[in-house]
Amino acid sequence: MFAFDADTAVTAGPDGVSAAVLTDRWNGTAGAVNGGYMLATCLRALALSMPFPDPVVVSGFFLKPGSAGPASIRTSVIRRGRTTAFGESGLAQEGQEVVRATAAFARLGDDGLAFTDGAPPELPPPASCAGVPLESFGLATIASRIEFRAASLPGWFLGRPTGQPASSFWMRFTDGREPDLFCLPLLVDSIAPSVLELGAGSTTLQLTVHLRARPAPGWLACRALTRFVRGGYHEEDFEVWDSAGVLVAQSRQLALLVPR
Amino acid sequence: MFAFDADTAVTAGPDGVSAAVLTDRWNGTAGAVNGGYMLATCLRALALSMPFPDPVVVSGFFLKPGSAGPASIRTSVIRRGRTTAFGESGLAQEGQEVVRATAAFARLGDDGLAFTDGAPPELPPPASCAGVPLESFGLATIASRIEFRAASLPGWFLGRPTGQPASSFWMRFTDGREPDLFCLPLLVDSIAPSVLELGAGSTTLQLTVHLRARPAPGWLACRALTRFVRGGYHEEDFEVWDSAGVLVAQSRQLALLVPR
Numbered sequence: 001m002f003a004f005d006a007d008t009a010v011t012a013g014p015d016g017v018s019a020a021v022l023t024d025r026w027n028g029t030a031g032a033v034n035g036g037y038m039l040a041t042c043l044r045a046l047a048l049s050m051p052f053p054d055p056v057v058v059s060g061f062f063l064k065p066g067s068a069g070p071a072s073i074r075t076s077v078i079r080r081g082r083t084t085a086f087g088e089s090g091l092a093q094e095g096q097e098v099v100r101a102t103a104a105f106a107r108l109g110d111d112g113l114a115f116t117d118g119a120p121p122e123l124p125p126p127a128s129c130a131g132v133p134l135e136s137f138g139l140a141t142i143a144s145r146i147e148f149r150a151a152s153l154p155g156w157f158l159g160r161p162t163g164q165p166a167s168s169f170w171m172r173f174t175d176g177r178e179p180d181l182f183c184l185p186l187l188v189d190s191i192a193p194s195v196l197e198l199g200a201g202s203t204t205l206q207l208t209v210h211l212r213a214r215p216a217p218g219w220l221a222c223r224a225l226t227r228f229v230r231g232g233y234h235e236e237d238f239e240v241w242d243s244a245g246v247l248v249a250q251s252r253q254l255a256l257l258v259p260r
Numbered sequence: 261m262f263a264f265d266a267d268t269a270v271t272a273g274p275d276g277v278s279a280a281v282l283t284d285r286w287n288g289t290a291g292a293v294n295g296g297y298m299l300a301t302c303l304r305a306l307a308l309s310m311p312f313p314d315p316v317v318v319s320g321f322f323l324k325p326g327s328a329g330p331a332s333i334r335t336s337v338i339r340r341g342r343t344t345a346f347g348e349s350g351l352a353q354e355g356q357e358v359v360r361a362t363a364a365f366a367r368l369g370d371d372g373l374a375f376t377d378g379a380p381p382e383l384p385p386p387a388s389c390a391g392v393p394l395e396s397f398g399l400a401t402i403a404s405r406i407e408f409r410a411a412s413l414p415g416w417f418l419g420r421p422t423g424q425p426a427s428s429f430w431m432r433f434t435d436g437r438e439p440d441l442f443c444l445p446l447l448v449d450s451i452a453p454s455v456l457e458l459g460a461g462s463t464t465l466q467l468t469v470h471l472r473a474r475p476a477p478g479w480l481a482c483r484a485l486t487r488f489v490r491g492g493y494h495e496e497d498f499e500v501w502d503s504a505g506v507l508v509a510q511s512r513q514l515a516l517l518v519p520r
Contacts, residue, residue: 056493057466057514059319061346061362063339078350078360079323084465084516086321086360090338100338100346100362102321104465104514108491113460113517115425115489165375200373205344205364206317208468210495210514212488228472228507229375231368233316235470235510247488250495252512254317254364254470256344257373 002177003145004186008037010045016075018045020091024068024141029192031139033066035099035204036189042089042101043182045073050085050105055181058103059208066091066098083107108181108214120221120241121168124151129170132157146190147174156196165194165226170219171240179215179242187220188238188251194226195234201260202234207253218243232257262437263405264446268301270308270333277334278305280351284328284401289452291399293326295359295464296449302349302361303442305333310345310365315441318363319468326351326358343367368441368474380481380501381428384411389430392417406450407434416456425454425486430479431500439475439502447480448498448511454486455494461520462494467513478503492517 007025010018026037039060047055071093078086084106091099123129129149150169155162171187172179179187188209193202221241226234233254240249267285270278286297299320307315331353338346344366351359383389389409410429415422431447432439439447448469453462481501486494493514500509 059321059362059466059468061319061338061364063346064341078321078357081324086323088360097338100348102319102360102362104321110491112492113458113489115458115486115494117426117485117487166377198373198375206319206468208319208466208512210493210512212490212493212495225377226375227377228510229373230472230507231370232372233470233472234375235472247490250488250512252468252470252510 002173002175004173004177004183008041008044010041010048010073012048016049018048018073018075020071020073022066022068022071025145027139027141029138029140033068034142034189035060035062035207036186038066038091038099039101039207040182040186042073042091042099043103043185045075046087046089046103049075049077050087051080052085052105052107054106054108055211056104056106056108057208057210058101058185060099060101061206062099062204064096064098066093069093110213120245121223123168123170123221126170126219142190145174146187147172148191161199162197165197166224167194168223171222172219178217179220181211181214184211184240184249185209187240188249191224193255194224194236195229195257198229199260201258202255203258204253204255207251209249209251211249213246213248215242215248216244262433262435264433264437264443268304270301270305272308276309276336277332278308280331280333282326282328282331285405287399287401289398289400293328294402294449295320295322295467296446298326298351298359299361299467300442300446302333302351302359303363303445305335306347306349306363309335309337310347311340312345312365312367314366314368315363315471316366316368317468317470318361318445320359320361321466322359322464324356324358326353329353370473380505381483383428383430383481386430386479402450405434406447407432408451421457421459423457425457426484427454428483431482432479438477439480441471441474444471444500444509445469447500448509451484453515454484454496455489455517458489459520461518462515463518464513464515467511469509469511471509473506473508475502475508476504
């Protein structure tokens with residue numbers, strides 16, 4: 001079984017409360033469980049009771065840091081419509097809620113009006129790109145699960161922040177798992193924050209992910225971008241394009257700056 | 261009292277349930293109550309129990325159309341942190357939930373690291389701009405509450421959709437109410453959808469609003485943009501810049517295309 005599927009597995013229990021075990025294999029640089037990983041786990045718990053197969057939008061609020069260990073996920077169906085169903089979940093550890101996630105599920109198609117203003121980032125082929133050496137990530141075990149390749153190494157990583165909080169890169173699971181809708185909320189939150197290029201650290205407060213199409217197998221081409229930093233907050237936008245050149249996810253988070 | 265304040269007023273009741281009366285003064289083109297208006301009302305109900313004054317992010321899911329008339333708003337505090345508090349509210353009419361809103365409140369400042377990649381839209385002064393004639397909006401009573409001025413009238417309005425779902429314009433309340441954080445979730449949802457320029461209509465499924473700074477008095481300069489339409493869904497991004505040239509709100513919604 002692939003790491004993502006094993007580590008986001010949920011067991012349905014009574015009264016709409018599922019059980020999960022968060023692992024330490026998706027930790028960020030601060031050694032805390034990645035927020036996107038917890039959001040993806042919430043989404044899998046919600047999927048147990050949703051009458052449609054595809055999450056189309058999920059909003060997660062990160063209430064406190066999560067940690068490796070058991071978690072309970074309370075889920076409820078808010079409304080079942082004819083084409084869209086809405087659900088909510090709350091992931092708790094040791095009696096305290098850690099993530100509150102709300103989502104809409106439907107059936108994604110690709111018919112009807114289509115319009116695209118944008119294109120995947122222009123990147124050299126993955127084989128010609130640089131990967132960041134794993135050992136440099138210290139506590140960030142997530143770097144062993146998800147592979148990144150970019151045209152050049154990030155400025156912050158080289159000790160020379162560029163002052164430009166924007167980047168583009170390839171991404172895939174290291175164990176060969178192909179992308180699907182359920183892993184996208186993890187992937188959009190899995191890179192080091194763009195504000196590192198401004199010399200700042202960051203912790204996510206809220207993350208909204210739009211799931212726009214089922215991704216084709218292969219490398220994902222991604223863009224991350226922060227445009228506004230002010231009063232201790234910044235947003236971070238993320239786009240994921242699949243190997244067929246289709247935008248499959250768009251996300252935005254509001255995050256708090258933290259000292260480095 | 262200004263229309264916005266009167267029409268989003270909430271009365272605290274027992275067990276965290278507030279009472280509100282939605283009016284028909286904020287209807288969109290289809291004659292339904294505007295989603296942003298309901299979201300702003302939820303935010304006012306949440307403010308009653310939040311220990312911090314400023315909403316910094318709110319996510320609303322629109323479960324079914326709202327209508328003019330009484331509404332009950334159930335609110336709960338999800339978590340009170342040291343600097344951030346999280347709350348949830350559900351607005352219901354006739355026993356059915358219409359909007360589920362989750363928000364984080366804090367205290368917005370303007371100190372610390374600042375970075376801006378972007379600028380307000382370049383627009384002629386409001387006095388040199390065109391306003392859309394009110395009577396052309398039919399059922400859209402919201403057009404009497406909020407004034408829009410743009411360098412030229414929208415293509416869809418003139419019967420010639422431009423094929424470009426993007427626009428910029430000035431915005432303010434017609435009755436002279438100055439903008440604050442609480443009205444921004446309404447304002448970002450108050451214009452006709454950008455996909456009208458593609459010949460399509462739209463209904464909002466989910467809306468996330470980041471409140472980034474307390475707006476200065478005066479006209480707000482705004483940008484609306486849809487970049488991706490596919491499989492019956494589109495996103496719409498919205499930026500609001502105040503009269504001091506500060507970005508005060510950034511929003512994104514996921515919406516369903518509807519036939520026109």
